[in-house]
Amino acid sequence: MLTELDPLLLFANIVIGSIGAGYFIYGKRQSHLLALLAGIGLITLTFIVTDLGWLCLWALVLIAAPKLLGQYF
Structure with a gap:
């Protein structure tokens, strides 16, 4: 605690929660599953991770995931 x-x-x-909300709204309106899941992940990440370094690392991974994996899905 x-x-x-x-x-x-x-x-x-x-900041990360706001980016996550943007990804969630974009993913829902455009029916883009990876953006929707990344948005949900970014929002929940802010509740789970309490270390700034790990928070930034995982946030960068989730922010880049729809762009990098979008060509495969």
């Missing part, structure tokens, strides 16, 4: 709030982590959570 976190005893104090890290302002940088809070800011990163807001």
Whole structure:
């Protein structure tokens, strides 16, 4: 359990959650499954990961996934 709030982590959570909401809305409107799943993953990632380094790493992976894997699906 976190005893104090890290302002940088809070800011990163807001930014990553906003990008996730954008991916989710785009994926739902365009019927793009990878963007929809990446959006859901980014939103839930902000609730699960509490380390800033891991949060940024996994966020970058999920942000790049629809672009990199889109040609295969």
